[in-house]
Amino acid sequence: MKNDDASDRNITQKAKQQFDQQADHLDEATVKKLDNIRCEAITAAGKQPSLFSSVIQQIQQIQQVQAWQKPAIALSIVGLCVYLGLVNTTPSASLPDNTLDMVLINEDYDLLHEDIEFYLWLENQAQLDTQQDNTSTQSKEII
Amino acid sequence: MVFRAIAGVSLVINHTRALNQFLKSVQNRAFVTAKFSTANEDDALDVVQDSMFKLAQKYAHKPEDEWPALFQRILQNRLKDYYRSQKMKKLFYFWQQHENTESKQVFDIASLSPSPAQHHASQQQKTALNGALKKLPQRQQEAFVLRALWEYSTAETANIMHCTEGSVKTHYSRANAALQKHLQENEDEKR
Incomplete structure (x- = not known):
């Protein structure tokens, strides 16, 4: 088991070394081609309207x-002021005592006025x- | 308002710079990875180009720390597409297979190091390792490349490969075992 682990590590190390070596020692022509590809990708990305639009969108948001x-x-401040103003200006005077009677009788007060x-x-x-009744009784008494 | 606009522009510039820096840091290794899989320099460049364009055009707005995994996923998907297209080509032009394998061998030997004459022994070892890596099934190759060569963690590899960590461990250990076996066979053949 230990031998397997050691050989696994050995293979991994060898592969990694080889990989790094190849990546670090690419020929100039290939590196130039890769640089060009990268520049083109970045330029194309800049031209693409949707590329950085999310960044701009975030700012806009x-x-x-x-x-x-x-x-x-x-609006909320104005609303609060209006509410407070209404609460303070509402008449707090108590209703007349005969209000209930007036409501219960249900007479036509407009007609009354x-x-x-x-x-x-x-x-x-x-x-x-x-008065006439009073005067007549008084005269009767006199008679 | 003007300050906000300036801040926005500088943010975009910084983002572009960061993207450029990231692509620069991965371009060589991406090319070597693609070359491992395609065994053709032009095809490898095409794969890297497609991957870079896709990342730059579609995922550049994502947070910077998500770029490595996204780029790997794009690269691996692009390589899968490449395998599929190669399979189709092989189906239609099966008589050209022999020719292609010959050209692959020539590429492997010639492209491993800038000075092959000085490192003849290591060249042979590298060629053997390259050949063994190419013989691996695609998923095992993917797991080995990501874990051993790109040094991603098991969790990161699982995220890139769209599978569980257990699957990554299985693929990776099988890849190691297969590579060991191939290398052993290669050494036995030499003796």
Whole structure:
């Protein structure tokens, strides 16, 4: 088992040495060709609209988020102010005591307001009637 | 706004520079890997070119630390495509097989080192190792190249090869055993 491991290591080392040696000692023509290929790849990558678009997109996204955040914050502040203003200005006076009676009776109060003169006249008539009644009783007593 | 634009441009420039640096660091080894598999300098250059273009055009926006694995995956896929096309060629032009194997042998001997006369013994060893490596099944060859030559970890190799770590270990150990066997046979033949 140990011999197997040692021979495995030996083969790996030999292969690695050979590989590195070949990679380090490539002939000039091949290296030039590889350099050209690399430059072409980089140039083609630069021309490709989708290549670095994600980097640019990321920047744009950051900008978009910032641009989107500003009106959102402003809107929320305005909303808060409006809400607070409404809460403070709402009348806090208590309702009249006979409100419940008015609601339960369910009378047509608009009509009441429109014919208020009639009711005033009716009230005066009633007062006049009582006065007349009083005078007649007094005269009867005198008689 | 202007600062942001400048920052964006400098970011793209830095990214391009980093990509160039990365491709420069792997180009020679990628070429040798492709040459191991294709046994043809022009085909190897084509494979490296395709791999570089694909990485630059489609995956350059990915984080830099993902580039090595992506590049390896592209390279290995491109080599698989190459094997497939070669198989198809062999099917249609089977009478040219003998000619091709002869040209491969010539390439192996001639291209192993810049000074073959001075290192005759090591040349023979290298040729034997090269030949043994080429005889390996594709997955074993892939595992051996990634683990032994590119020195990727088992996990990284598994990620590149799209398989489990256990499979990588199996392929790698089988590749080692096969290489040892081939080399032993080669030595026995010499004696």
